[in-house]
Amino acid sequence: MTSAKPVFNFCSGPAMLPIEVMQQAQTELLDFQGTGISVMEMSHRSDIFISILNSTEQNLRKLMSIPDNYRVLFMQGGASLQFSAVPLNLMSEFRRAGFMNTGYWSQRAMAEAQRYGSTVELASAQSSNFKTAFAAGEVDIPQQLDYVHYTPNETIDGVAFTEIPDVGDVPLVADMSSCILSAPIDVSRFGLIYAGAQKNIGPAGLAVVIVREDLIRLDLPSTPRLLNYRIVSDQVSMANTPPTFAIYLANLVFQWLLRKGGVPQIEQHNIEKAALLYGALDRSKLFYNDVRAQYRSKMNVPFFLREETLTPVFLEEATQFGLLNLQGHRSSGGCRASIYNAMPKAGVMRLIEFLEIFENRYA
Ligand SMILES: Cc1ncc(COP(=O)(O)O)c(C=O)c1O
Structure with missing residues (x-):
């Protein structure tokens, strides 16, 4: 400064x-731990980058107590590409998903899902001009939904759920872009959590996906390879060149959080x-x-x-x-x-x- x-x-x-993270990145920018090169210039297949990737995943698992039956995926395209990836992977049985409409971002997620199947608006906060969310049991959940999607924290109107919605056996999908890592959550209550990185994780473009293993076998045949959770998971987030520097920075943020x-x-x-x-x-x-x-x-x-x-x-x-x-x-x-x-x-x-x-x- x-x-x-x-x-x-x-x-x-x-x-x-965090300023400490920026300073560490600055110190390591030209020479990462005596390698003589920047993380930005390293092969993603090199041992050293693979150890950064593993450490990033392990640190996130520790911070969020992610159970073993969940995979952690590092993907690209921010949170918005997950608006497509989620239906393309999860809308397999009924081709139908339910949405809680609490404002701009939940609407964007629903609009995108509509391109791949049918969507049901389970509840809407529109009548309050999006000044409210819903209590855990307030929303009725019909049968025959592939998943229920909600946005725990609506970034624009500043509205947040205080409890995890009760959706019975239907997988619950949450866009946690603006609240991930801000408070403890019970990951086992979710089928899938995703977040764009640029608020509580690191640089824009990176998206973190935490998905229950049994949900990643259900991809639609037309799902693009890089949006296919099964492929991304099998290839350990390396189905193509991952955003290496963003992953490294996310790890610095995770380490900072652990130190805190x-x-x-x-x-x-x-x-x-x-x-x-x-x-x-x-x-x-x-x-x-x-x-x-x-x-x-x-x-x-x-x-x-x-x-x-x-x-x-x-x-x-x-x-x-x-x-x-x-x-x-x-x-x-x-x-x-x-x-x-x-x-x-x-x-x-x-x-x-x-x-x-x-x-x-x-x-
Ligand atoms: C809750 C929420 N979802 C999705 C997005 C879109 O994220 P991205 O620009 O990474 O696609 C944002 C961006 O601010 C957001 O706040």
Whole structure:
């Protein structure tokens, strides 16, 4: 950091990475552990890269307590390509999947799945303007579904489930792009978990897939090779050249998280940061968040100004103050602070300080 004032990046993704990770990557960039070359320049078939890949998988398994009957796949195309891969692999018996509609990303997943089979909207939060999620047993699950898909954390509207939905014996599929590794979860409750890396894992483009073994034998004949979980799994994420540097960086993030005490520890940190920020918004007369309190996301905190014309002024002045990328998603406007694992409490405190300064000046 060369600037005199602290800079905090609240981007929703690609998001900030832990400073220690960036420094380690910088130190190792030109010469990885005495090899004389960068990880970026190494054969993916070399012993040294294969040991990085194995270590990345083992560290993720440790962090999430992933049971042995689940495979971990490192794939490409971000989370969005999983919107296609999931139906192409899992929609085999009934050609029908159920979706919980909690906003933008769950809708995108459902729209893509529709290209491969039929989709059923099991529940929709539209009537609340996507300010709510659903309780565990609130959604009825019909028979004859290949899977049920949901988005535990809707990144744009800042809405999060508090419990894993109860779907009986139907495999549950979760897009955990914006909440993976932020709090402990029981992986055995899921058929499949996927996440784009660029929030809590590492560089954009990489996607992590955690899939129960018995679900990866069901691929449709037309499934492209690189989207076929069976092939990717059999070839240990090397069905083609994997995103080697992104995998290496993900491993540095996993190691950082393990040093911090793992997911239960980071969850406490996340709870504290979110409580501080929502507390400040709730005290404010100018700023507000209108998500139903129990479903407020601890990762993405959208907020609005009661005097809307002040929004661009706020964003401009926040940038000057060193608080970057606070603009809301283009579909919803307003502001949004993404406070993933890597955001230190100091960043949240600095944002709260600026909210108060701005309010005192303009309200
Ligand atoms: C919940 C969720 N799903 C999917 C995506 C899409 O991810 P990608 O751009 O990696 O395809 C995002 C991106 O922000 C997201 O937040």
